[in-house]
Amino acid sequence: MIKVIVSGFNGSMGQKAVAMVNQNKDFQLVGVFNPIIDSVDPLDYGLEPDIKVYKDLSKIDIDADIWIDFSIPSAVFDNTKFAISKGIRPVIGTSGLSEEQTTELKLLADAKSLGGIIASNFGISAVLMMKFAQTAAKYFDQAEIVETHHEDKLDAPSGTALNTARLIHEVQQKDEPINPNESDPLGTRGGDYHGIKIHAIRLPGFIADEEVIFGSDGESLTVKQSTTDRASFMKGVQLAIKEVMKRDKLVIGLEKII
Structure with missing residues (x-):
């Protein structure tokens, strides 16, 4: 079972990511993150009661394999850097990373032999x-x-x-x-x-x-x-999750694994 955290879980793409994880028999949603929420009660978001809800990045201490990020451009770099530091494989769909930031993240992940992907589009x-x-x-x-x-x-x-x-x-x-x-x-x-x-x-x-x-x-x-429907992106996210679990380097672009 692949354990997943979703960042930006209550946004339009985040909600679809949560639904995709819950519908896949090979995945398990273990946590969600968004720094601008008020409540950390999973029931307030229609989640199962055992799902951990976080609004403070530094408080995330859960065992997870995959970090799915559909947050905002100003937060994605720090989010991804945090995931890598914790040994969680990043699957990043949030755009806005500069070439310098992408290079830095790849160096950090590759140094830890950690698979992951930063994709401008999962469609x-x-x-x-x-x-x-x-x-x-x-x-x-x-x-x-x-x-x-x-x-x-x-x-x-x-x-x-x-x-x-x-x-x-x-x-x-x-x-x-x-x-x-x-x-x-x-x-x-x-x-x-x-x-x-x-x-x-x-x-x-x-x-x-x-x-x-x-x-x-x-x-x-x-x-x-x-x-025409954001749900189409989830096919690519699902493909990426399974693929990065086999890899020991950060990949830039879904086209590299299709």
């Missing part, structure tokens, strides 16, 4: 889209990324969009060309990652969509995915 369609985009990048010199999320998403660009840009850049091994004469006083050309433009849209009515548009002389290619 299978999103991960496949990133893999397809990386393949296409071999044949196109220019690409732009458009990502659309719900209006409450706190970080921009999304971790998925940024990771997609990284994967494209890994293949191209050079900055994409830019027009030195371009004028954009309103910043409408989007963010820039090694010349790859990223456009972030935040609107009600969406959950998570992304498209990568490649252009070359005489042709273009668009790779697009849409998420």
